[in-house]
Amino acid sequence: MADHPDKYNYSKALVPGPLTAELESKKTEKKRAQKVAKKTREKEQKEQRKRLEMEAEEKKRFASLSDREKRAQAAEKRLAEHQASTGGDLSNTRRCWQCGESLVGKVPFQYLDFSFCTPRCVQEHRKANVANRSRAGN
Numbered sequence: 387m388a389d390h391p392d393k394y395n396y397s398k399a400l401v402p403g404p405l406t407a408e409l410e411s412k413k414t415e416k417k418r419a420q421k422v423a424k425k426t427r428e429k430e431q432k433e434q435r436k437r438l439e440m441e442a443e444e445k446k447r448f449a450s451l452s453d454r455e456k457r458a459q460a461a462e463k464r465l466a467e468h469q470a471s472t473g474g475d476l477s478n479t480r481r482c483w484q485c486g487e488s489l490v491g492k493v494p495f496q497y498l499d500f501s502f503c504t505p506r507c508v509q510e511h512r513k514a515n516v517a518n519r520s521r522a523g524n
């Protein structure tokens with residue numbers, strides 16, 4: 387139609403308008419851009435959905451943990467951060483008052499100002515303290 391404007395009766399043939407190669411390529415270009423944009427949008431929406439699903443799952447999982455498990459998880463995270471910040475230097479980590487076991491990444495058992503790795507260490511320390519005190523009393 388663009389090349390032969392008078393050759394046919396275009397209005398009678400219901401041809402909508404002249405299509406030049408340029409117009410055509412522009413149309414194709416636009417379609418392609420829209421397709422890419424749509425794909426990008428769909429991908430973003432999919433990722434967003436996935437994030438929300440993961441967040442919901444994490445929420446559920448966290449809520450189902452016991453307090454001790456939650457604390458342990460927080461402690462583990464601190465351990466990872468601690469190791470990342472110190473490059474694994476263990477010289478100034480917190481340690482069990484009784485046996486010297488590192489308390490980093492653990493939920494310490496505490497009484498008074500002391501921290502211990504296990505209830506056993508707590509008991510041993512307590513026993514030793516009681517013994518000390520009774521000796522001092524004598």
Ligand SMILES: [Zn+2]
Pocket residue numbers: 482483484485486487502503504507
């Ligand atoms: Zn200990």
